[in-house]
Amino acid sequence: MNTIKNKDLEQKIMNLYLRHQKQSESMEWNFYEYMPWDKGQSFSTLPYDKSQNTLPRELITAIETSMLTELNLPWYTTFLNNMFTGSLEPLQNFVRTWVSEEDQHASALETYLILTRNADPKDLTVVKKEILTTGWDSVLSEPLSSMVYTSLQELGTVVFYRNIAKYAEKYDSGLSDLLLRIAKDESSHYAFYNQVVDAHLELNPDLIVHVWPVIKNFKMPGGSLSDFDDRMKIIQKAGYGPDEYVNQVLEVLIKRWKIAKLEPATPEGKEAQINILKYLEKIKRINARLKK
Template sequence: MTPPLDLLTELEPTVARLLDRHLAAAPVWFPHAYIPWSHATDFDGPLDGTPWRAEQSGLPQAVADALTINLLTEDNLPSYHFEIATQFGRDGAWGAWVHRWTAEEDRHAQALRGYLHARRCVDPIALEHQRMRHVSTGYTSNHASLLHGLAYVTVQELATREAHRNTGLACTDPVARQLTTRIAADENLHMIFYRDLYTTAMELDPDGAVCALADAICAFDMPGTTIPGFRQRALRIAASGIYNLDVHHRHVLRPLLRALGVLTRPSLGSAGEQARDRIGRHLDELQRRAERSSRLFERWREAAPAAPPAGPGSSVRHDEIRYGEIRYDEIRCDEIRHDEKGGR
């Protein structure tokens, strides 16, 4: 009888190789350099500054929502570190990657919070209350296996990259665009690491890898769904086109599946074939839902072009688009390029 495959051990040489590649490619950057300090003023409190007022924010509501969701998601880093360190371990190449990833992700929260405060984009007191609630809730992945954990982060890093990138594209502030581009470039490198690691996992256990990927895709949720007010903010973000079912389908899942060769992979067993069929059905359903949502958003814009839907008290039924079940299914897997000096 063939002994069960120890994927954690079998994948470690690949982790070591990909970590070396990552360290050679990842640029050094500093959060403080992306914050417009010259525009900042003191807030009320011990420094007796000016209280925050809504009219001080020059951002569209959907962009402010996206930046807030992105920041609060990054704030929960202690829970994410615990989850992956528990599953991957803290020794050897796996541990080195876990710690490096955590250090890089921590810069994102530092930079985003500094930007939001300096530009007075959001209520700082409300933001801190939301951070405390979200981090106090924590995050639990409940991944069934190492393959399930790897499948999830492979999709999630690509979705996160696109969320940051599209937030910047929707913002008229060149400082915010430069910052979100820099963060998206980090997330892209993380995605490439996990994507190529998962490619190796598929060679070692094709059926198991396709089954785990099907589970991750069909039940996917971003880690920030427990953020206070997530549902209403997410609906405004979706209506604006920053991140919605269409983005998830066309710019996350489709490219990722193509890069992994899932839909064309030969010689799968019956379990792998069934999982692949499940992925195909999910993509078809996701596309139909994306088209319905697009038509709904268009009607909303025609009815109230200056005021996207989903504010408190809106008569729109959130479950019409089932946003809580968004699956981030297809993002371009080509390496992101950005035009800042020293970028990749």
């Protein structure tokens, strides 16, 4: 069962894309404006030392992990470009727009870490090489599944940046402002992807069969890092962990797509609907037990 191809759907998605384009033009920004340039010093005259860190470990880890995830842009771009080839034209156009908007996030986060001496440039080079050489492989093989994935990933990123920005406020208000600004871009991307999924489900509720496998197997793209799980345990202290994913991402999208109210006609669609709702309750129970 492939992504629906009809004029009504294509027009709806084109309208969403044009709205995103217009919004993006009004939201244009340059990361240079958010950098604390006055803090920059030559590493030749003043070599890096960990004692120069001004942020707690969990905040540094959060920023660095976000930077590395954003850095994998070439792999995500290639995947989405290939996935949407021959699909709805607005989706192909959006990928190109998305690339131009995502590009500066990694640059902003890396520049901030180096300028403020909250990371060793040599160590950053090593982990950057690791994630780029490891790449990113996805088992997704259908355009709608990809959009379900990116909806979860983009909303997760929005929540991540907003929560980390709140935590960062007491250490560096400038960093908090930067993270909130990046979150605005991510929020715009999330809005597009989740509305595209919504449009598909409204036209054909049985397309829910493409939603369930993604939810069941979802992992953030930064998972290709060898120490990703360790990083996420550290980052929890800064405001993003399993609870935030379930309550602020997964449950939000399940409600947003009206999963409980859909009326699939096929046995496969009905089974997928039941599985999604059961999975949400199961993972909420597991998280509740882990907190005790």
